[in-house]
Amino acid sequence: MRLYHSIHSTCSQKVRLCLAEKGLAWEGVHLNLRQFDQVAPDFLAINPAGLVPVLDDRGTVIVESRIINEYLEDAYPDVALLPASASERARIRSLTRHIDVVISEAIKLPSFAKNIQPALQSQDRATVLSQIERIPDPAIQARWRMAATGTIDSTQYEDALSLLRHWLDELDGTLAQHAWLSGDRVGLADVDAAPFIQRLMRIDMAADVQARSHVLAWFTRYSQRPPFLTAMPVLGSESQVPIMA
């Protein structure tokens, strides 16, 4: 299996975590999103949307992290990450859908403000803006342009933080009742959520996570498991983490 991914990308982390939980071997093609590898013609030929992750499983090419993880669950069921019960599967899928559709979008602006904006400052402005023109989706282009020009919209930013805090409240409620988001053992809901909690810890929302005791206990427990240590970049030493798991 080949995974096109990026070390810092939460969506890539979801898939790396799923592969690690299932104990599956893979080879990585790493893209540096801050250098705009995602709009290189070779990569756009693989995913015209210009987004990671992309999984190529011996010729079956799949985009979208949630769909990739569902594919891995269907194709490699030996380590099951979804429970047997139809009602529990539906509950977990509503969590993973929310992460995919709402949380993955909401986290982008605060992440851009914290990580991408400073990274772009050190690059030549005209080159950066011309690379941004190559991004296929106009809304994604606009986000990059805000970071490149230091004009992140404060209302959009605050709205994103509110959504993220509301999600943390929901997770805290779920984790007050179950040891794991997926129930009594780790599953797809935990895999899909954990990278976003790690990101919140690193974009000045650590206090928000720490204020939710069940979320904090769950994340502390999960971040000590071997699959997490294999798949996720270690704080402060991202550049030393092997790109291929």
Ligand SMILES: N[C@@H](CCC(=O)N[C@@H](CS)C(=O)NCC(=O)O)C(=O)O
């Ligand atoms: N819904 C997609 C989102 C993919 C996505 O947004 N990927 C980001 C990294 S987390 C990316 O490739 N960004 C490139 C860009 O913004 O130009 C998924 O879950 O796979």
